[in-house]
Amino acid sequence: MKHLLISRIESLYHTMLRIRRVEEAIAGHYPMQEMRCPVHLSIGQEAVAAGVCAALRQQDGVFSNHRAHAHYLAKGGSLTAMLAEIYGKAEGCCKGIGGSMHMIDLAAGFLGAVPIVGATVPLAVGAAWAAKLRGEDKVITVFFGDGTFEEGAVYESINFAVLHRLPVLFVCENNLYACYTRLSTRQPDRPIHTVATACGCKAVTADGNDALAVFDAASSAVADLRAGGYPVFLECSTYRWREHCGPNMDDDLDYRPKTEVAAWKAACPVSRLAKILGTLDEGQNFMAHAEREISAEINTAFAGALAGGIPQQTDLPGYLYA
Amino acid sequence: MPETIRKITQAEAIREALEQAMTEDERVILIGEGVPDPKGVFGTTSGLQERFGMARVFDMPLAENGMTGICIGAAISGMRPVMVHQRIDFALLCMDQLVNNAAKWHYMFAGQASVPLVVRVIVGRGWGQGPQHAQSLQAMFAHVPGLKVVMPSSGYDAKGMLLAAIRDDNPVIFIEHRWLHGIIDEVPTMPYTVQLDKAAIRRHGKDATIAAFSFMVVEALLAAKALADLGIDLEVIDARAVRPLDMTTIIESVTRTGTLIVADTSWKTGGIAGEVVAGVTETAFNSLRRPPLRVALPDIPAPTSPHLTKDYYPDALHLARAIVNHLGATIPDAELVSRLSRSTPHDIPQREFCGPF
Ligand SMILES: Cc1ncc(C[n+]2csc(CCOP(=O)(O)OP(=O)(O)O)c2C)c(N)n1
Numbered sequence: 023m024k025h026l027l028i029s030r031i032e033s034l035y036h037t038m039l040r041i042r043r044v045e046e047a048i049a050g051h052y053p054m055q056e057m058r059c060p061v062h063l064s065i066g067q068e069a070v071a072a073g074v075c076a077a078l079r080q081q082d083g084v085f086s087n088h089r090a091h092a093h094y095l096a097k098g099g100s101l102t103a104m105l106a107e108i109y110g111k112a113e114g115c116c117k118g119i120g121g122s123m124h125m126i127d128l129a130a131g132f133l134g135a136v137p138i139v140g141a142t143v144p145l146a147v148g149a150a151w152a153a154k155l156r157g158e159d160k161v162i163t164v165f166f167g168d169g170t171f172e173e174g175a176v177y178e179s180i181n182f183a184v185l186h187r188l189p190v191l192f193v194c195e196n197n198l199y200a201c202y203t204r205l206s207t208r209q210p211d212r213p214i215h216t217v218a219t220a221c222g223c224k225a226v227t228a229d230g231n232d233a234l235a236v237f238d239a240a241s242s243a244v245a246d247l248r249a250g251g252y253p254v255f256l257e258c259s260t261y262r263w264r265e266h267c268g269p270n271m272d273d274d275l276d277y278r279p280k281t282e283v284a285a286w287k288a289a290c291p292v293s294r295l296a297k298i299l300g301t302l303d304e305g306q307n308f309m310a311h312a313e314r315e316i317s318a319e320i321n322t323a324f325a326g327a328l329a330g331g332i333p334q335q336t337d338l339p340g341y342l343y344a
Numbered sequence: 345m346p347e348t349i350r351k352i353t354q355a356e357a358i359r360e361a362l363e364q365a366m367t368e369d370e371r372v373i374l375i376g377e378g379v380p381d382p383k384g385v386f387g388t389t390s391g392l393q394e395r396f397g398m399a400r401v402f403d404m405p406l407a408e409n410g411m412t413g414i415c416i417g418a419a420i421s422g423m424r425p426v427m428v429h430q431r432i433d434f435a436l437l438c439m440d441q442l443v444n445n446a447a448k449w450h451y452m453f454a455g456q457a458s459v460p461l462v463v464r465v466i467v468g469r470g471w472g473q474g475p476q477h478a479q480s481l482q483a484m485f486a487h488v489p490g491l492k493v494v495m496p497s498s499g500y501d502a503k504g505m506l507l508a509a510i511r512d513d514n515p516v517i518f519i520e521h522r523w524l525h526g527i528i529d530e531v532p533t534m535p536y537t538v539q540l541d542k543a544a545i546r547r548h549g550k551d552a553t554i555a556a557f558s559f560m561v562v563e564a565l566l567a568a569k570a571l572a573d574l575g576i577d578l579e580v581i582d583a584r585a586v587r588p589l590d591m592t593t594i595i596e597s598v599t600r601t602g603t604l605i606v607a608d609t610s611w612k613t614g615g616i617a618g619e620v621v622a623g624v625t626e627t628a629f630n631s632l633r634r635p636p637l638r639v640a641l642p643d644i645p646a647p648t649s650p651h652l653t654k655d656y657y658p659d660a661l662h663l664a665r666a667i668v669n670h671l672g673a674t675i676p677d678a679e680l681v682s683r684l685s686r687s688t689p690h691d692i693p694q695r696e697f698c699g700p701f
Pocket residue numbers: 088089137138139140166167168169170171197199200201266377406408434437
């Protein structure tokens with residue numbers, strides 16, 4: 023039992039550290055002006071992606087939004103294809119058509135991420151509906167932010183999912199802000215998940231900076247869904263460390279209280295598990311090894327992405343229609 | 345206060361129009377995602393909440409369709425809302441309210457109520473904005489009777505047309521272009537208006553008429569200047585209005601030049617350029633010395649990679665080549681290239697720009 027828990031912690035830690043180091047590397051390379059597209063980094067929010075995706079199987083589907091890197095990587099999306107896409111290369115996951123805001127890796131069950139806020143929530147319900155109609159053993163998850171919860175299509179989607187008892191997990195990453203606007207400027211003072219409850223959806227919460235807590239909540243939700251239960255809404259509280267869009271810190275803009283930023287950084291999801299692993303010899307070895315292995319993987323992936331080919335404009339019309 | 349004219353960016357001109365509209369009419373309210381935030385919608389709304397207070401300048405939930413309806417409801421009830429979307433693509437979520445309600449309220453209730461609403465929408469381009477953040481949807485709006493649609497290109501017009509739009513009793517879709525925001529123009533300090541239905545001749549010429557929309561006016565003027573050195577004298581018209589289109593000015597020009605070229609910021613098929621061509625051929629067919637020409641985007645959504653956008657947006661060089669070819673002029677391509685090659689990367693508006701938008 024104890025061993026199982028440790029290997030779970032190790033695996034969640036590895037997923038989060040990998041996301042963290044990839045995002046840091048993107049931020050590091052961005053000023054060279056070769057990644058010529060918007061990037062929305064997930065640094066600080068790794069536990070939600072890691073915890074939820076650890077509860078899923080490869081054939082389960084995931085949809086995401088503008089801030090998709092963590093979800094894509096946690097679901098098993100190809101790192102090289104993601105970086106190549108951000109570099110606008112032919113080997114990118116959308117062959118350069120999409121950039122950072124348009125991730126897809128169908129082999130990994132990552133069904134698509136696009137930047138129109140709320141756009142993928144109904145798609146997830148539709149995918150879950152299809153799975154049910156086709157009798158497939160599949161759960162569909164959609165990640166979206168607190169701001170996205172304001173879009174009408176989200177309520178319409180929850181309503182239909184509950185009505186038809188569809189195997190869909192709604193994961194709301196509540197990082198308290200939509201761009202520079204605080205939640206309290208956009209929504210009344212009540213927890214987001216209670217609105218899902220009022221729609222007849224089962225709703226649960228988890229500390230979004232605690233990957234184990236997210237994993238536990240997601241696992242029991244997914245077990246319910248596989249058993250034919252009602253859709254589940256999982257609200258995870260977390261925090262974005264860097265600017266809404268771009269590689270930098272933006273604390274100079276003063277839109278978030280300094281004490282708030284400091285408190286969330288102190289609750290770093292990666293350090294949280296590192297602390298547990300650090301008390302064990304085995305854990306220390308694991309972390310040192312993970313750091314080396316991930317660093318090597320990232321170097322190789324960046325080199326691979328940068329060496330990628332130039333996509334051809336003449337290929338574009340061919341993608342317009344099936 | 346004596347009238348002074350000074351040079352400011354188009355973003356500043358828009359901000360000034362909003363400030364003056366709110367000063368002159370307390371019914372004017374301003375709402376949009378990020379309006380009071382530190383970036384102030386590319387600087388166009390900066391400081392306005394500080395100046396006019398929380399009861400007139402609002403941030404809003406990410407609820408474009410519902411909020412549009414809420415603004416329409418306020419507009420038919422004595423307010424004059426100005427709504428802003430950082431990308432025109434987000435206004436697609438508002439289409440039901442704009443098309444079914446705003447455009448028709450005055451008409452379907454036989455003039456008993458009107459919708460004094462301005463919806464500012466910004467066309468994105470460059471630095472990998474991609475398929476969902478770089479559309480130029482003027483033709484979709486312009487298709488709808490009951491909406492007014494404008495696309496100013498100069499800072500002077502942006503201020504004057506925004507003030508006119510806010511004073512207008514009808515819903516006006518006010519389309520800005522992200523690459524125009526940074527361009528400096530001479531703008532008077534005092535409030536003034538510019539008509540919402542009138543094109544402007546930016547350059548007089550005799551060999552061909554170029555009717556251009558929004559940012560394409562900038563490219564058309566560059567092309568015209570270079571071609572003037574090479575013996576082609578172009579007339580450049582800034583269409584300014586998309587609905588209603590000022591066909592009178594364009595037709596009058598074509599009757600003098602005998603040639604029509606339309607330069608649009610959007611896709612060719614079903615676009616506003618085709619509408620201009622149709623209007624000219626219907627009424628001034630006999631003035632045309634050669635077929636009209638549309639210079640527009642290829643019929644594919646904007647890709648993201650800079651390798652793929654290189655020739656996606658027609659710039660002054662593309663335009664000049666198309667014109668030379670269309671007129672059958674014998675000008676070596678090298679002459680055009682030496683005059684019109686961009687010195688900045690093709691996917692950024694100014695050299696200083698280092699992403700992301
Ligand atoms: C329909 C639509 N409206 C507005 C935007 C601009 N936009 C991009 S991300 C974003 C904020 C999203 O906030 P949230 O859902 O909380 O996600 P977070 O960025 O915090 O991860 C906004 C308003 C958009 N992309 N689409």
